[in-house]
Amino acid sequence: MRFVFSPPAEAASGLLDLSWHEPLEEWEDERLVEIRQRGLSRHPVRFVAEAGVVYALKELDARLARREYRLLRSLRDLGLPAVEVVGVVVDRPGLDAILVTRFLDYSSSYRALFANARYGHPTDRLQDALVELLVRLHLAGFMWGDCSLSNVLFRMDAGAFAAYLVDAETAELHPALSEGQRGYDLDLARERIAGELFDLQAAGTLPPVDPIEVADDTVRRYHALWDELTREEILHPEDQRYRIADRLRRINSLGFDVDEVELVDAGPVAGEGTTPHTSGNGPGGARLRVRTRVAEPGHHRRILMARTGLGAQENQARRLLNDIAAYRGYLERVKGGPVPEVVASNTWLAEVYERVVRAIPADLRDRLDEVEIFHEILEHRWFLSERAGRDVGTTEAARDYFDSVLPTVPEDLTETGRPPS
Numbered sequence: 459m460r461f462v463f464s465p466p467a468e469a470a471s472g473l474l475d476l477s478w479h480e481p482l483e484e485w486e487d488e489r490l491v492e493i494r495q496r497g498l499s500r501h502p503v504r505f506v507a508e509a510g511v512v513y514a515l516k517e518l519d520a521r522l523a524r525r526e527y528r529l530l531r532s533l534r535d536l537g538l539p540a541v542e543v544v545g546v547v548v549d550r551p552g553l554d555a556i557l558v559t560r561f562l563d564y565s566s567s568y569r570a571l572f573a574n575a576r577y578g579h580p581t582d583r584l585q586d587a588l589v590e591l592l593v594r595l596h597l598a599g600f601m602w603g604d605c606s607l608s609n610v611l612f613r614m615d616a617g618a619f620a621a622y623l624v625d626a627e628t629a630e631l632h633p634a635l636s637e638g639q640r641g642y643d644l645d646l647a648r649e650r651i652a653g654e655l656f657d658l659q660a661a662g663t664l665p666p667v668d669p670i671e672v673a674d675d676t677v678r679r680y681h682a683l684w685d686e687l688t689r690e691e692i693l694h695p696e697d698q699r700y701r702i703a704d705r706l707r708r709i710n711s712l713g714f715d716v717d718e719v720e721l722v723d724a725g726p727v728a729g730e731g732t733t734p735h736t737s738g739n740g741p742g743g744a745r746l747r748v749r750t751r752v753a754e755p756g757h758h759r760r761i762l763m764a765r766t767g768l769g770a771q772e773n774q775a776r777r778l779l780n781d782i783a784a785y786r787g788y789l790e791r792v793k794g795g796p797v798p799e800v801v802a803s804n805t806w807l808a809e810v811y812e813r814v815v816r817a818i819p820a821d822l823r824d825r826l827d828e829v830e831i832f833h834e835i836l837e838h839r840w841f842l843s844e845r846a847g848r849d850v851g852t853t854e855a856a857r858d859y860f861d862s863v864l865p866t867v868p869e870d871l872t873e874t875g876r877p878p879s
């Protein structure tokens with residue numbers, strides 16, 4: 459038997475005395491934990507809590523396990539959203555290998571999301587999150603070969619969802635993907651998504667949507683996003699500067715960062731219904747190519763991290779940056795003069811954000827991640843202020859939110875996988 463762990467391996471060394479010599483499904487160990495509503499799987503998958511951390515163990519053919527181990531490491535190196543791989547156990551006499559990943563904190567399967575009334579109809583947000591993940595993977599040259607709702611985990615992201623890849627055993631990493639390779643992934647995704655939604659329909663947990671229509675629409679959304687990020691445009695000389703700025707802003711607003719902008723001389727530009735000779739635009743038209751960065755967290759996450767050191771999902775980061783900007787305006791009004799960005803960010807962190815987070819009741823801390831709780835408090839403040847006809851302030855909003863909203867967040871939606879205390 460052989461264990462291969464990637465550093466930091468000390469954390470996982472507590473796993474060494476599990477019953478590796480027995481089939482995973484026959485294990486009996488007090489460290490095993492049940493995860494409700496997890497995604498569908500081909501292989502035996504079980505979860506173990508060790509020293510406060512939960513791990514997912516999957517038993518599968520050694521060749522596939524090694525391959526998945528390698529691919530998940532590549533995804534981590536590329537900075538793409540996927541579960542974190544811990545190690546692989548091979549050469550178990552007479553048995554398949556076991557792949558060990560870390561349980562993704564605060565994650566839910568699509569089944570858990572559909573089962574929870576709190577989030578209304580999650581279909582739309584699930585589609586957007588899945589599409590964004592697939593586009594990111596494709597930009598990085600990663601062909602999934604198994605894109606489905608079951609193979610994705612979702613985390614809350616300021617009311618939207620952020621998707622993480624969970625199953626990579628069929629994937630291939632290339633320098634870039636052809637249209638055929640992307641098309642292959644999309645065909646599979648369409649088929650799998652429709653199938654998974656039909657299953658939910660049969661179980662009575664699907665809102666009134668047509669599975670095939672949702673699957674087709676997911677593919678349409680993929681093409682729209684891919685096109686926005688990668689399409690080449692021909693720019694007229696007179697509006698070049700504006701059009702470039704506009705395109706970059708749109709890409710940033712989708713949560714992506716631009717790595718490189720390339721302008722290639724395209725010669726004279728023809729206006730509509732004119733020939734190049736008569737267009738009057740003269741020379742100077744340019745072809746705009748934009749390369750999107752994949753190896754970095756999203757645009758707003760990066761800015762928030764630089765300003766405050768807070769790690770967040772993309773929409774959460776956007777939300778927090780807006781709150782910091784509003785707070786800066788407030789500080790400037792109080793002071794009667796300009797307040798530097800860095801001062802505003804630091805003051806906001808200490809006086810607003812950390813104060814709220816410290817006040818979260820200990821027994822409710824695991825319901826949602828900290829940034830999501832803060833986001834919900836901002837929403838709640840807006841709601842209470844509307845009702846009261848005055849700004850109730852963050853402290854009062856937080857108090858009311860802890861009393862009346864947070865306790866209603868179902869635990870299974872936000873299954874942290876942490877061992878029961």
Ligand SMILES: Nc1ncnc2c1ncn2[C@@H]1O[C@H](COP(=O)(O)OP(=O)(O)O)[C@@H](O)[C@H]1O
Binds near residue numbers: 503
């Ligand atoms: N690291 C993890 N964190 C959270 N959930 C996980 C993790 N690994 C697996 N799961 C859950 O187990 C399910 C099955 O895992 P998966 O790797 O897709 O197995 P299979 O190859 O059999 O399809 C997933 O849909 C997901 O719900």
Ligand SMILES: [Mg+2]
Binds near residue numbers: 498499500608609
């Ligand atoms: Mg799977």
